[in-house]
Amino acid sequence: MTHRRTLRWIAPLFALIALVSLAHAPAPARAASDRPIMAFYYPWWEPSDWTYDKMSDLPAPKYSGGDDETLKRHIQQADAAGIDALICTWFGPEEDRLDKRCRRIMDLAQQMGSDIQFAIIPDQSAWAGLKSVDGLARAIGVLQRDFFTKPNYLTFQGKPVVFWFYPPSLGGLDTWKQLRNQADPNHQQYWFGGTDDFSYLDVYDALYYFDITWEKSPGAAMTSYAGRLDRYNKANGQSRPFVATVMPGYNDLKFRGGHARDRQGGDYYRGTWQTAIDRNAQAVVLTSFNEFFEGSHIEPSEQYGDLYLRLTKELSDNFRTQVGNPTPVPQPTPSGCQTFPETGYQVCGRILEYWKQNGGLPVFGYPIGPQQGVTIEGKPFQAQEFERNRLELHPENARPYDVLLGRLGADVLAKQGRDWQQFAKVSGASSGCRYFPETGHSLCEPFLSYWQSHGLTLDNKSGYTADESLALFGLPLSEPQQEVLSDGKTYTVQWFERARFESHPENAPPYNVLLGLLGVEMKK
Template sequence: MRLAAGWIGGLALLAGLGVGTGGVAARPAPVVDGPKLVLAFFYCWYGPTSFDQGQMSDRPAPPYISDHDDVIDRQIRQAQQAGIDAFIYSWMGQGDVTANNFPKVLAAAQARDFKLTLYFEVDAALRRGDMAQQLRDLITKYSDHPAFLRWNGKPVLFFWRPEAYGDPAAWRRLRQQIDPDSALLWSVDTVNANYLDAFDTIHFFSAGKWRADTDVGAVHKQWRAVTDRYNRDHGTQRRWVAGIIPGWDESRVRPARPNAKVFPRQDGRMYETAWQAAIDSNPELVTITSWNEWFEGTQIEPSATYGNLYLDLTRTWVARYKGQTLPPLPAPQLSPNQCEVMNGYRVCGKFLEYWKQHGGLGQLGYPISDERVEPSLTDGGKRYTVQYFERAVLELHPENAPPYDVLLTQLGAYRYQCKYPGGAPNQRDGAGQPLAFGETGHSVSGKFREYWEQHGGLAQQGYPISGEFEEVSDLDPGKSYTVQYFERAVFEYHPENAGTPYEVLLAQLGAYHRDGTLCPAAAAAGVPAAGCRLAQRALLRLGDPGL
């Protein structure tokens, strides 16, 4: 996890860049251009409780433990399918968990013909021993490994926070001790061009130097020019490595960081803008910040909120960068007996497939029951196999062909009729362009429309069955939120999360249903949940008063 000292905003970071003029290290022999490669910064430090600390803006789907073999293999496979050539593995010094896990990841990479290199985190490594000795040990132990990344035949090393060790002159001396013949390619994260005196490339870990409104196209082009000018002035072959981010959100990290960075993802638009800017700067290599830095919210790994969106975007943009055409990935087909354990419950077969393909943790939440058979809320008491999740109940309908063989129970409609039999008070139309539905006489607009359209629309959320209105939260007593009811969900607007994936949240209808509180009036009167379900069954038809 980066402990950034601050930002240098916008194009101001380009002002006053000096190009080193003295004491240049021995010039490497001229080389021809190597292949275009895409590399992603990778972190192997997550343990059993890492994703349960409330310090992340999103979570992986499902959560994992970094050193598990199946997790490592899955991550490498997904990266390869997205067109990524190698991971830049965060290494925080001898004896650290990242050092202990590196051989395991390297072996897994070799098994899949994938590549790995090291991100030498200078400040952390300095706390664990002598810099020169640690570097010598790493180079001796790993640089000849078949899975260690090479470019133009040279092993590649990346360095973060070079100033923690010293100025460019100090690095020239260090490199002269360790790599006097420039047998390796050294890349450094900096906005000080003088470090090109000691390093072969400059890369940007990206958002540590930028703001959300930075013109990344101008920055990339300027640094392409800085690198080219350095080479002309010194007769060198320094390389430009363009950096890409999907977004950034470190607002939940504790202890709180001063001026915590929050760069909204804009549903992939920030990522695509960064990719285009990188390609326009004609980089030799491209780095992605990051595969899985979840604390800072820069990950492209599949997440609860975005599913596989960023892997799909990566495939598309890698192909453009490399001038390739990648075949489409086949849709995942799960065995009927395939299961995963989450939150202490097994999710299997069709339910697991649906959960993975329809938003996972962010859309449906964790499972909160095993599979069971119970009467339908809306189908004349017919019994179905169901499974409860925090925000939904899934019903298995083997009589239907896919994709209708798994359906969501209409918990939103059920709760609305129980709670507001005469219709909710003080309803209003939302701001923004409305999408109207004559079937129910209601529309959806603004942030709710954006969420509805991006998260399954009619098939997953159902029709809107109310306007927007204020409702006191069941989970946060005394606090009121703007809500809108849909057949299968209740949307809540959270202005405190503006600009994040959590600006619109779903009520935990599955949990309410399991606990017998989905129908508040019935619960208060002591009516069993099953009795309330049967009593309300007839009200769940489109066109009824109040719907």
């Protein structure tokens, strides 16, 4: 008992010293969208929660999860320890407490200039508003509108990430298929599902294990899972990523009479990381940053001081230096090319095919640079810039998603120092218009007709569905507004994620609406 009381005042001092030293330690370059290290984060804590009656350990210091200084400390600790992203537990937009805290920690991280990114895990098992397909679909709509658009929201393979916990709490596979078809029919998000049932890969993009401590050996569960995944990928012609789970230990005996896995002075934690390295994991899930009821925390505590923050720094660095390098970017072949004398550049292969199939010159403009290797969100790709957009090759995706468009509308606004989220929003659409609740903007004539008559060819049928138009232009980021463009003239324009619509009433249809030269503006 004397030893425990001593630790209660010494541990916070050690934690502070460690935080300062970690913050100044050099770290390998991090690319959160390449092989991200993601830690489960719980913002629900209140001062009354902290008791040894329910926990095997307590944080040092104790805190409220809604306190700004606490959130800042957690951001600094996670960032210094080499964590790329915190996965914030969220009970949906109707539960005000966690909704505000997840939003707040993201805003604070951005204000602090932190590299930490964030993802959301809607806990459909814990909140009534998320226990139906319709409720979850509405919640995902809020994520699309308010979270995915934040610059520090985590993406994986170019898509915003959503984590899911314990699928049976919503229903079976068919229920989840219904949710995906309703909330994300074109799979524009990346869903990580917490299950070992491989049939759920019909819905989720990747699987992960939340808890691996039922196995005494730290590598047993992940080695078994990796082998099953290899067999699944080979049998189904897939390349689903191996997501490794790392844990320092576990102890929920006081909370729910469950089980405990001894930390072995850090050796158990080291063993889980070694499996991630040995199996060349494409992503790492850390359970957890601060789950004290289950005793899986790495946050500084009364029992362990800052030991597990320091270990996380060491082991995350090892992971980054020892796991295989990214696959070299394939170089374009000279066959199947078209030269554009207007700019002197060639367009070749799949990019040329895509350019021709999806609108050509009016939609994309002329090429203004060669196809070349670029780094986008930390990953290497082949891409080519055009007057109105950037086309990116993503060979890891099946057609037609093997070519993706840059978000040049949002990028140009950011380059101009304009925050589109500050643009005036509307609560609905007038008659004859279309409303987009995801961003709070409407689409009316003459821009609506242009939007409806253009899109990406996704189903090989004539005409364009709303999803195909959305895939080409993205969501509206503004209402129509007057702006002075590069020619010094004032036009009515409307901004979209991937385009700027410009009204030219002096031209006869269909040239009364033109797309802005965003690719050119990005190069200036």
